[in-house]
Amino acid sequence: VQLHREREAFEKEGAGLVLIAQATPRHAAHFRRRLGIDLPVLADEKRASYEAAGAKIATLNELLGPKVVAKGFVTALRSRQPQGRTIGHPAQLGGAMIIRPDGSVAWSHMSEDVSDNARPADILAALREV
Amino acid sequence: MGIAGTADERQHTHAPSRADVLGGIELPDQDGIRHRLADYWQAAPAVLVWLRHYG
Numbered sequence: 215v216q217l218h219r220e221r222e223a224f225e226k227e228g229a230g231l232v233l234i235a236q237a238t239p240r241h242a243a244h245f246r247r248r249l250g251i252d253l254p255v256l257a258d259e260k261r262a263s264y265e266a267a268g269a270k271i272a273t274l275n276e277l278l279g280p281k282v283v284a285k286g287f288v289t290a291l292r293s294r295q296p297q298g299r300t301i302g303h304p305a306q307l308g309g310a311m312i313i314r315p316d317g318s319v320a321w322s323h324m325s326e327d328v329s330d331n332a333r334p335a336d337i338l339a340a341l342r343e344v
Numbered sequence: 345m346g347i348a349g350t351a352d353e354r355q356h357t358h359a360p361s362r363a364d365v366l367g368g369i370e371l372p373d374q375d376g377i378r379h380r381l382a383d384y385w386q387a388a389p390a391v392l393v394w395l396r397h398y399g
Contacts, residue, residue: 224391228388228389229388229389229390229391230384230385230388230389230390230391231390231391231393232384232390232391232392232393233393233395234371234392234393234395235394235395235397236397237397239372239373239374239375242373242374243375245374246374254374254379255373255374256371256372256373256379256381257371257372257373257374258371262369263366263369263371263381263392263394266360266365266366266369267359267360267366267392267394268357268358268359268360269357269394270351270355271349271350271351272350272351272355273346273350273352273353273354273355274347274348274350276350276354277348277350302396302397303349303397304348304397305349305350305351306396307357308393308394308395309357309359309394310391310392310393310394311359311363311391311392312389312390312391313363313366313384313389313390314385314389315385315386315387315388317362317363317364317367317382317385318361318362318363319359319360319361319362319363320389322359324357324358324359325357326357328396332393337391337393344389
């Protein structure tokens with residue numbers, strides 16, 4: 215949702231913005247409707263792109279440790295989005311990556327735990343350096 | 345594999361320096377239309393964001 219709010223800023227930088235999520239196209243469509251976003255959402259049920267991006271599977275502590283939960287709670291309050299039913303591998307972490315037209319990875323931030331997510335402002339700052 | 349599919353030992357992220365493998369992956373969008381990932385950065389930089397899960 216935060217990324218959706220910053221969509222114009224990404225477009226201004228001339229970059230495409232694509233979300234990739236676990237599960238099926240039907241889930242992706244539901245996700246877009248529920249959150250009211252119009253960004254493209256690709257469905258990666260088998261998580262092949264997660265593996266190719268170097269995303270990791272969290273340990274129990276990285277998923278539910280006290281520091282992680284506290285930070286996640288604050289993030290949820292800020293985003294004003296309640297947690298819904300989990301669909302997909304619950305311990306699969308995500309990340310973000312900027313890729314240049316020549317295929318080189320200009321910047322990446324793959325999550326170290328569930329509370330470690332790149333902020334849109336950080337992604338935009340990295341994009342301006344590309 | 346631990347509770348809820350968690351890893352038994354701490355893993356490390358390993359983002360690639362090049363997106364050649366990623367570029368060859370095809371995924372369906374919300375309408376079921378398949379897209380090759382490399383098409384997204386063919387003409388301009390692309391930002392790909394992997395969500396943790398739906399919910």
